[in-house]
Amino acid sequence: MLTPQGLKGKQFRITGTSYPRLGPPPKRGRRVLMLIGSLLALALIALGGVQVVDIFTGKGKHGTAQACASAHPSASAAGKPLAAPATASGSPSAGASGSPSAAGSAAPSTAPSALGSPLPAATAVPQPQTVTVNVLNATDKAGLAAKTADELKKRGFTVGKVGNAPSALQKKVPGAAELVAGQSGAGAATLLGAQVTGASTMADTRTDGSVDFVIGDAYTALLDPNAAAAALTEAMKPSPSASPLPGNC
Known part of the structure; x- marks a missing residue:
C-alpha cells in the first residue's frame, strides 16, 4: 500500500503486544455496587430456601396449634342447658x-x-x-x-x-x-x-x-x-x- 505524500507510514503502525483501549476503564465504585447487589441477592435466596424447608418439614405447626387452642375456649365452658x-x-x-x-x-x-x-x-x-x-x-x-x-x-x-x-x-x-x-x-x-x-x-x-x-x-x-x-x-x-x-x- 502506498503511503500518501507527506505522511510517514511508520508513525501509524501498531507495535508491541497490547492494543489501545476503545473506552474508559471501569470505575471502582461500579464494581463495589455490583458486589453488594450480588450479596443481597444471595441473602434473599438463602432466606427463601429456609422458609421453604420449614414449610415442608412442618416446623412452626406446634406454635400455630397452641395459638388456636388459646383463641377458642373448650366445650366444657359452654353455656349450661x-x-x-x-x-x-x-x-x-x-x-x-x-x-x-x-x-x-x-x-x-x-x-x-x-x-x-x-x-x-x-x-x-x-x-x-x-x-x-x-x-x-x-x-x-x-x-x-x-x-x-x-x-x-x-x-x-x-x-x-x-x-x-x-x-x-x-x-x-x-x-x-x-x-x-x-x-x-x-x-x-x-x-x-x-x-x-x-x-x-x-x-x-x-x-x-x-x-x-x-x-x-x-x-x-x-x-x-x-x-x-x-x-x-x-x-x-x-x-x-x-x-x-x-x-x-
Missing part, C-alpha cells in the same frame, strides 16, 4: 324497656340487654299451655293486640296482659315483634318467635317464664300453624361449626 321454665302465674309482667336486638330471624337472638344478661340458647321449648304471654301493641293500629291474643289463645298459649306497650317501646319496634323474657323464659321466647316472621328478643330481669309479645310496625299476622311448626324445627337445629382452613384458627 336451659332450665325448665317456671309455671305460668298468669299475672301481668311489668313493661320492659331498653334497646331491642336486631330483627330479621324467626329464632330469638341472644343480644345482651341493658336490663339483664343475654338469653341463653334454647335446648328445649315448653308446651304452649305452660307459657304466659302478654300481648302489647307498640303501633298505632287499634285492636291489633286483642286480635293477636285471641289467635295465640287458639294455639294453646296462656294469655296474660293485653293492651298497649309502654311508652318507651311505642313506635320503636321496627320489626314484626319483639319478645321480652327473662333467663328462664328463653325456651318460651323461642316457641313464640317461631309464630311470626322477623321477631327479635330482649332480656330483662324477670324471674318467671312469661314472655311479652310486643307487636312492631312490620307486623301483619301470625304465621300459619304449619309454617310456625317448620320455623320452630329450623330454629332448634344446632348451628354447624365451620372447620378452620389449614394454618388458620
Whole structure:
C-alpha cells in the first residue's frame, strides 16, 4: 500500500503486544455496587430456601396449634342447658324497656340487654299451655293486640296482659315483634318467635317464664300453624361449626 505524500507510514503502525483501549476503564465504585447487589441477592435466596424447608418439614405447626387452642375456649365452658321454665302465674309482667336486638330471624337472638344478661340458647321449648304471654301493641293500629291474643289463645298459649306497650317501646319496634323474657323464659321466647316472621328478643330481669309479645310496625299476622311448626324445627337445629382452613384458627 502506498503511503500518501507527506505522511510517514511508520508513525501509524501498531507495535508491541497490547492494543489501545476503545473506552474508559471501569470505575471502582461500579464494581463495589455490583458486589453488594450480588450479596443481597444471595441473602434473599438463602432466606427463601429456609422458609421453604420449614414449610415442608412442618416446623412452626406446634406454635400455630397452641395459638388456636388459646383463641377458642373448650366445650366444657359452654353455656349450661336451659332450665325448665317456671309455671305460668298468669299475672301481668311489668313493661320492659331498653334497646331491642336486631330483627330479621324467626329464632330469638341472644343480644345482651341493658336490663339483664343475654338469653341463653334454647335446648328445649315448653308446651304452649305452660307459657304466659302478654300481648302489647307498640303501633298505632287499634285492636291489633286483642286480635293477636285471641289467635295465640287458639294455639294453646296462656294469655296474660293485653293492651298497649309502654311508652318507651311505642313506635320503636321496627320489626314484626319483639319478645321480652327473662333467663328462664328463653325456651318460651323461642316457641313464640317461631309464630311470626322477623321477631327479635330482649332480656330483662324477670324471674318467671312469661314472655311479652310486643307487636312492631312490620307486623301483619301470625304465621300459619304449619309454617310456625317448620320455623320452630329450623330454629332448634344446632348451628354447624365451620372447620378452620389449614394454618388458620
